[in-house]
Every structure is written in structure tokens, then in C-alpha cells.
Amino acid sequence: MQVIDRSSHLGGEMEYPQSPAALPDALLTDPRLRKALQLRDFGGVFAVAHEAGDISYNKIAEACGLKAERVGKLARGDGAVTTLAAIERIADGLRIPGRHLGLAARPWESPGRASPARMEDHDGDDRMKRRNLLRGALAAGLTGAGATALTAARQDLDSALDDHQTAELSYWESTAERYGYGYNGKAPTKVLSDLVLDFDDMKPLFRQSQTVKSRGRLCHVTAQMAGMTAIVLHDLGDHREAHAWFHTARRAAGESGDTGLHSWALAREAMVPLNFGAPAAAANLADQSRHLAGGQPSAAAALACAVAARAYAAQGNRDAALTAVSEAEHLMDHLTSQQAADTWFGYPEQKHHVHLSQALTILGETKRAYATQSRALELSRSPSLMTRALITIDRASCLAHDGEPEEAARVAAQAFGELPPAYRTGLTRTRALALYRNIRTSPGAGRLRDVLEASAA
Numbered sequence: 001m002q003v004i005d006r007s008s009h010l011g012g013e014m015e016y017p018q019s020p021a022a023l024p025d026a027l028l029t030d031p032r033l034r035k036a037l038q039l040r041d042f043g044g045v046f047a048v049a050h051e052a053g054d055i056s057y058n059k060i061a062e063a064c065g066l067k068a069e070r071v072g073k074l075a076r077g078d079g080a081v082t083t084l085a086a087i088e089r090i091a092d093g094l095r096i097p098g099r100h101l102g103l104a105a106r107p108w109e110s111p112g113r114a115s116p117a118r119m120e121d122h123d124g125d126d127r128m129k130r131r132n133l134l135r136g137a138l139a140a141g142l143t144g145a146g147a148t149a150l151t152a153a154r155q156d157l158d159s160a161l162d163d164h165q166t167a168e169l170s171y172w173e174s175t176a177e178r179y180g181y182g183y184n185g186k187a188p189t190k191v192l193s194d195l196v197l198d199f200d201d202m203k204p205l206f207r208q209s210q211t212v213k214s215r216g217r218l219c220h221v222t223a224q225m226a227g228m229t230a231i232v233l234h235d236l237g238d239h240r241e242a243h244a245w246f247h248t249a250r251r252a253a254g255e256s257g258d259t260g261l262h263s264w265a266l267a268r269e270a271m272v273p274l275n276f277g278a279p280a281a282a283a284n285l286a287d288q289s290r291h292l293a294g295g296q297p298s299a300a301a302a303l304a305c306a307v308a309a310r311a312y313a314a315q316g317n318r319d320a321a322l323t324a325v326s327e328a329e330h331l332m333d334h335l336t337s338q339q340a341a342d343t344w345f346g347y348p349e350q351k352h353h354v355h356l357s358q359a360l361t362i363l364g365e366t367k368r369a370y371a372t373q374s375r376a377l378e379l380s381r382s383p384s385l386m387t388r389a390l391i392t393i394d395r396a397s398c399l400a401h402d403g404e405p406e407e408a409a410r411v412a413a414q415a416f417g418e419l420p421p422a423y424r425t426g427l428t429r430t431r432a433l434a435l436y437r438n439i440r441t442s443p444g445a446g447r448l449r450d451v452l453e454a455s456a457a
Contacts, residue, residue: 034100042087058201264345290304
């Protein structure tokens with residue numbers, strides 16, 4: 001739906017700045033919006049504008065001079081707007097005619113309503129009236145009208161002191177935290193599109209002047225969002241774009257000054273060459289991550305050791321792989337609950353067993369691999385479709401190693417075949433193909449071949 005700004009007028013009259021969140025004319029006739037305006041339910045107004053007018057909460061916040069986080073809370077029914085100054089800012093920001101909110105007509109509503117000179121005179125009159133009212137209220141004492149006037153003056157100062165950029169950064173930090181919990185049953189393509197659209201909404205922040213502290217926070221959240229975008233691209237099988245986004249994540253993490261986040265980005269990037277046939281490159285990135293993480297237990301350090309174990313195993317360097325497995329297990333035992341959180345930035349026990357499953361499977365340590373696979377499946381909460389399929393394909397590879405290729409083909413074919421189409425690309429397909437190539441001359445391999453061919457059709 002096209003957003004129309006009703007603030008510009010022809011014929012030489014004053015033109016008011018364009019609003020980034022002007023409500024479309026047609027939306028002002030929407031019964032839901034009219035009801036919300038009548039009740040001054042601005043959470044309802046924001047929700048309708050976001051849904052029907054396709055206006056982001058970030059743009060609403062920018063237009064109305066509110067914190068983006070507060071706009072989101074109001075839209076969810078948390079809180080209310082009661083001060084006249086805030087109501088007027090919302091009316092002007094969304095270009096809501098005053099009559100809909102019980103206000104006088106707003107200056108932008110009528111052509112030629114005020115010239116710059118008349119506006120300055122009007123502002124001067126208003127300032128004098130405010131001073132006289134405040135003087136009279138305070139003369140009556142510090143109760144009643146005087147206390148109200150003092151409170152209003154302080155609130156106006158607090159509003160002026162509010163760092164709008166800081167508010168927006170808080171919103172994006174909470175957004176990154178929400179994405180960090182993974183797919184939660186959403187298809188990777190849906191998560192990817194959401195991430196990229198949110199990056200588009202973030203772009204105005206990059207063009208604003210910033211304090212050193214704000215710049216560091218912006219780089220930090222950028223590194224997180226870029227890293228998660230890269231993870232999804234990796235899972236979808238686009239290793240070239242995944243590398244490019246991880247490069248952006250590492251640059252942003254380096255500028256943020258957070259070595260832990262930088263180490264995390266390196267460890268996650270190492271999984272791209274690892275899963276797409278370049279274990280030497282993976283080992284190099286994982287070792288860089290281990291060096292940057294230092295010797296103290298952290299999610300990034302544990303992840304880097306686990307990825308290094310897989311990379312060394314894939315290279316055939318058995319001793320280095322087993323050493324890295326031991327280091328990962330030691331670090332896992334010493335992580336705090338926050339470091340072991342089940343997010344893309346943490347290193348939970350479930351993720352630990354998923355990585356060890358792959359390393360031990362490649363090494364042919366099938367007894368240990370079966371045990372870690374069972375534990376990984378126990379810990380993989382539904383609907384972790386991709387993770388559960390990868391663990392099961394690892395189990396099938398162990399069965400093939402132990403001389404049961406027909407059962408291996410059956411197990412892998414079932415796990416891969418039951419995945420929704422959106423999940424039969426990238427990593428799951430790569431693992432299933434690798435197993436098929438290993439057992440293609442064995443009885444029953446045709447079953448796995450048929451499932452792979454059907455998914456490629």
C-alpha cells in the first residue's frame with residue numbers, strides 16, 4: 001500500500017517535512033483505526049498501521065519521536081500514551097488530523113495555515129504563556145498545580161535528553177537476541193528473508209553520526225545479525241554468500257572490540273569449508289578462533305575446539321582430532337549457564353554432542369559416536385528438523401562403518417525423505433550424498449539414491 005504524505009501544499013504555502021510514517025488516506029477510514037483513535041489507544045493505532053499500512057515500528061518511532069522498543073511494547077498492549085505532548089507528536093508523525101484525536105487542527109493540515117514568520121510569533125506567544133502559567137503555579141506552592149508543573153518540566157527535559165539512537169540500538173539488540181534462538185520451526189528461507197528485511201530497516205543508523213559507545217554497540221549488533229544471516233545461508237548450501245556475510249560479521253565484531261564475538265564469528269565461519277569439502281581451511285579458521293578466544297572457558301572457545309576436531313578428523317589427523325575432542329569436553333564442563341545457553345551464540349550440551357557426533361563418526365569411533373548421538377537426540381527439542389536429520393545421518397554412517405550398509409541406507413533414506421522440501425538442500429543433502437557415495441555399490445543403496453534423486457527433481 002502506498003504511503004501518502006498530506007503535509008505538502010502547492011501555491012507557495014509552507015511545506016512541512018515529509019513524514020517517514022504518514023498513514024495512507026484510505027487507512028484513516030478503517031474502522032479498527034477509527035476505534036483506536038477514538039479511545040486514544042495508540043498501541044492499537046501502531047498495530048493497525050504496521051499491519052494494514054505496511055509501516056515498520058522503527059519508522060513509526062522515528063516519525064513520532066518515541067523509542068522503537070516502546071512502540072513495539074505499545075503495539076503488544078503493554079503501556080499507554082497519556083501526555084498531550086506525546087499525543088501531538090504521534091498525530092504529527094503519522095499525519096493524523098487533529099479532529100480524530102480531539103485536538104485542534106494540526107499546522108500541516110491546511111494550506112497556508114502558517115508562514116515561518118507567523119509560526120515564530122506564535123511560538124513566542126506560547127512561550128510567554130507557558131512562563132506565566134508556570135510562575136503562577138509555583139507561586140501557589142509545591143503541591144497541586146505546582147507539583148504538576150515541576151513534573152512536566154522534568155519530563156520535558158528527560159525527553160530532550162533521551163538518546164533516540166540509543167533507544168533504536170536497544171531495539172535492535174533485543175531483535176538480535178530474539179533471532180539468536182534459532183529457527184524455532186520456521187523454514188530457513190523465511191528466517192533469511194526476515195533477517196535481510198530487518199537489515200534494511202537498520203540502514204538509517206549507519207548514516208547517522210554516533211558517539212564512540214553507540215558506534216561500538218551498532219557494530220556489535222551488526223556482527224550478530226550478519227553472523228546469523230551467514231549461518232542460515234550456510235544451512236541453505238550457499239557457501240559463497242555465507243563466507244561473504246561471515247566476513248562482514250568479523251569486520252563488525254573486530255570494530256566492536258568484543259573478542260569473544262569475533263572468535264565466535266571465526267568458529268562459525270569455519271563450519272562453512274568444513275561442511276563443503278575444505279577441512280584444511282576449516283582447521284585454519286578454527287585455530288584462529290581458538291587463539292583469539294584464549295585459554296578461558298567460553299562458548300566460542302568450546303565451539304572452536306569442536307569444529308577443529310571435526311576438521312582434523314576430516315583431514316585424517318587422528319591425534320589432533322582426539323586432542324581437540326578432549327579440549328572441547330573439558331571446556332564444556334566449565335561453561336556457565338549463560339555460555340551454555342541454547343542459542344546460536346551459546347554452546348549448549350546439545351550442540352556439543354552434535355559436533356562430537358560428526359567428529360567421532362568420521363574417526364570411526366562408533367561406540368562413542370552412538371552414545372553422543374543418542375544424547376544429542378534426547379536434547380534436540382522439537383521441531384529441530386535439520387539437526388535431528390543430521391544426527392540420524394551420522395548414525396547411518398556409523399552403521400555403514402560397522403558393516404551394515406543396507407540398514408545405513410534405510411535409516412538415512414528415511415531421515416532425509418521425511419524432511420520438508422525446504423530442508424532437503426544444503427547441509428542435509430551434502431551429508432546424505434557423502435554417505436551414498438560411500439555405500440553406492442552395497443545392497444539397499446538404491447533406496448537412498450532414489451530419495452536423493454526425488455528431492456533434486
